[in-house]
Amino acid sequence: MATKRWMGWILGFGVIAMAGYFAKTLGSDDRRVFLPGATSHGHYQIELQCSACHSTWSGVTVEACTECHGQELDEADDSHPAAKFRDPRNADRLERLDARQCVTCHIEHRPSMTREMGVTLPNDYCFHCHSNIAEERPSHEPYGFDTCQSGGCHNFHDNRALTEDFLSAHTSDPDLQPTPERAVVVRAIDAKQTLTTLDHDAPGAFATPRAIDDWASSAHARAGVNCSGCHRSNGDAAQPWVEAPDHTTCNRCHEDETRGFLGGHHGMRLASGLSPMTPEMARRPMQPNSHARKLDCQACHGAHAYETTFAAEEACLGCHADEHSLAHRDSAHASLWTRERAGEVPRGRGVSCAACHLPTVVDLQGKPLYTQHNQNDNLRPNEKMVRSVCTTCHGVEFALRALADHEASKQGFAFAATSTLDTFALIRNQQQALADTTVQ
């Protein structure tokens, strides 16, 4: 009897201790104990901010996903929007695959079954709705359903660079465009507003020669933005001096850039209310001496100088040490960038890291608007890069072949891809068949 009582006490104490431990941990910054499995490549940065994805009592909702990915899907002209599956005529399909819910295909914390794009379904999921594709398109008969989106032909959401019409219009593209020049953002600066070292308004203790010289050489000084413009709230001289302004200060004038930065892997921790990302947290190989760097605006642009040329390549390679990054310096792309910096080729001809990963966003008339600071925006699936980046200099087929060649990509595109893509063979066969029909 006494033993049972002691057992009861021990059990009760254990339960209370565990409850206390979990309650304390839930309220702390380190909630790793609650992770049910390793988080995917796209979310591990914010995995300890559970509320970024999980809603109380309702799990992971579509709204939680679209809060970060909704705009991207809209811009991608999503081929399979959830609304398409709300049509009652798709009720039978929903019983097989509920495509209204993001978590049907993207289940988090399941590393053993997570594939490219965070997809956790078997590769052949297209079968559920397109099982009769070989009847509709006999040309597809030889292909397995596991190759639809792994063969460089289709994506579930973003097919802007893979539609039949787009590819058909580009079957005759040259490998290299006649004028391979990317758009460059050039901000008009009124020379009358330009400030010099003599004009700075920083308090004595903060006006170090290095800071003042760097600022005087910056676009900020040329545009008339004095020290207080960033170091005091709204540039108001009556406001207290802020020693280290953060991205919210940059956002006052650079809204598009800040939004992009917060939307990508560099800034998503800040966007979720966490400490800045550091290379030490990254899963990809990083330079050993970079591990402690905090990923804020200054990490790439440098405080005061806000140098965009440095930020376009050297800043990236100061941290990133994966094969693709290390191979970049030996590529034709990098060589052109070196020549552009030396003034040997026109501005926009060089290809820095930023040229592809932080491209200039242009309007429908091709006018440069701003620099996309979400380096993940066009990264996956990598065909997203074709329209916004690659075709500035290359033909569509050349670009798609290069992107589909994982070895060429790994080597920083130091060599041209040698593989071919079936998708262009199918398009050409179709064009020939149509031409034959027209002749008859």
Next chain:
Amino acid sequence: MNQDTNVRTMQHHRLTIAIAPEHRIPRSTGPLPYAPIPCLAACLALLGSVPGCGGGASSGGGLEPKAVADMLHAVMEADRTNYTKQVVNRLIKEQKVQVVNPETSAPEPFGASEHWKSEHGKLPLPAQMFRMGAEAVTEKDVGFTYALLSKWPINQQNKPKTAVETEGLDAVNTNKGKEPFYGEEKLGDTTYFTAVYADVAVAPACVDCHNGHKDSPRSDFALGDVMGGVVIRIPLKS
């Protein structure tokens, strides 16, 4: 295709459609819930309140699904006709508006194109405009859906799938669009009132595009032909 190797069972993803009660319309009696159909609320309220105008009024004073479907179709048809005549035809055919090509800076004719999203200075085709409306309504999840379907669609996803769709498209094709087709069908766990209205080739552009399109299964459409049908679905209270 070897289907055996590709079939997957996904029991853990199985879900059924859940239609909110406020989106369901009584089978025969009871008032129509106006709120879920905001774009037509004023129209329906007017028709429902004016004696003699609510031809489909049920004995309980509400509206039959058939009357609701007819009203919805009337609005759809009117909007589509107006877009075709007052926007597309007026700007392109009558006013012959020109736009400046951003690459060559040369003026070029304004137009409507299937590829309007990627082409400069192009309007969506009337059928695409109609489809976008259907998608936007589905997005709102207001309780009814509609679609433009055909036995000879350019996109195979738009061919009839259910028995009622097939029967309805056959019916309006046979009667040359003189009468709509009405039916009921159970999809998932919900029963729907389904109405099918003929979609007639009213302009040469409709016929030319469908006859010449590489993905069109039919190339002999003529003006006045029934090319497909507008399918409207209204959930019924089970």
